[in-house]
Amino acid sequence: MKRVAICSTGIANIASVQAGFKRTGAESFLTEDADVLASADYVMLPGVGSFNAGVERIDSLGLREALIERIESDKPTMAICLGLQLLSEESEEGAGVGLGVLPQKVERFTDSVRVPQFGWNQVEARGSGYLEAGWAYFANSYCLREVPAEWNPAYATYDDRFVAAIERGRVLACQFHPELSGPWGIALMKRWLEG
């Protein structure tokens, strides 16, 4: 059975993520051990709370290098919501240095829309990797607008176009919550697990 190491950056909806993996037929477990994260077959970086809290948690546990190394060496790694934002360099949400895998700054949605964005939005994907078009559940106040060329993006539109998810090889990062996006989201998790 496939086993997913969930990086324990806080609690929030970890139970939903674990229930989601269970539906795909995989097992998951929580860890805050850098060695486990470095060697695990699959790693999930969930997103809870604020950008600063997430960065501080990663650094206080000494997980920064293990996470960057996984992503740069194309080991199966998934990030959800704040997890995606933590891959960037910085965020308008506050000070704190992200993992820097993406040379981008996370921006807040503009005041022309309700913030946070809560609910289902339509994802447009080109379908060359794991990502497919469909409806996904979002719960975010901040987002990325662009990604580097080596990443395959999927976009959605709220106040303006924003990054709904990105993928590069075995690394998948979703601004939406696949574990809360019904059968479409569970199928995405399954495709990622199956490589």
Added chain:
Amino acid sequence: MLASRIIPCLDVSNGRVVKGIKFQGLRDTGDPADLGGAYEAQGADELVFLDVSATVESRDTQLDTVRKVRERMSIPITVGGGVRKVEDARALLEAGADKVSMNTAAVLNPELITEVAEQFGRQCTVVAVDAKRTEDSWEVVVSGGRKPTGKDALDWIEEAANRGAGEILLTSWDQDGTRSGYDLDLLKAASERVQVPIIASGGAASSQHLFEALQAGADAVLAASIFHDGDMTVGDVKRELAEMGVRVRP
């Protein structure tokens, strides 16, 4: 673009779903996990589940129910009822809730909203407001509508949002259980006052009522008896709303 959310609500007491008129005269209509799973299959966008009898003694039952519902569902679950301190919120989130809703305890101790938002994030923090019409505004009522608080509902909604509420579950105490439609003036006033999403609650009996609430400014509509009675599925309602021009997730 974002779709308007259709949210069935399950009132739960001791692990069973009930729905009464104005929260009195409860009658038993089923198992929360069965109903939740059925609603997800029908196309529900989220599920709200309120423990209407939440007491310290029923806490374990409530957590057990949340676990069972979570196992069956892959859409967001909001749980409310009996959240009095940060530890209550944590227990619900660990059991499988995605958001926790606070009502009376937040009115008595507004700092609770701040603490929950700081601990778990705005996206987990829902404040439920029960509002009752006064001559020229609305007053917050608590304890199942029995106790007036003297607080202006719109001011309270604004304070809750400023303290970290990610959305407001706004129930019209005058309309709840009447099946005569939502309090549209309340929804309009509330949605203009704050930037966070407003979930309309109280009074829905038809797709037309849901449509009116969304037109008035609600971002999501919550309904219970309209779906529980089995007259209409969530899918039926969504099709009707789509025909009226509302953007819904198919």
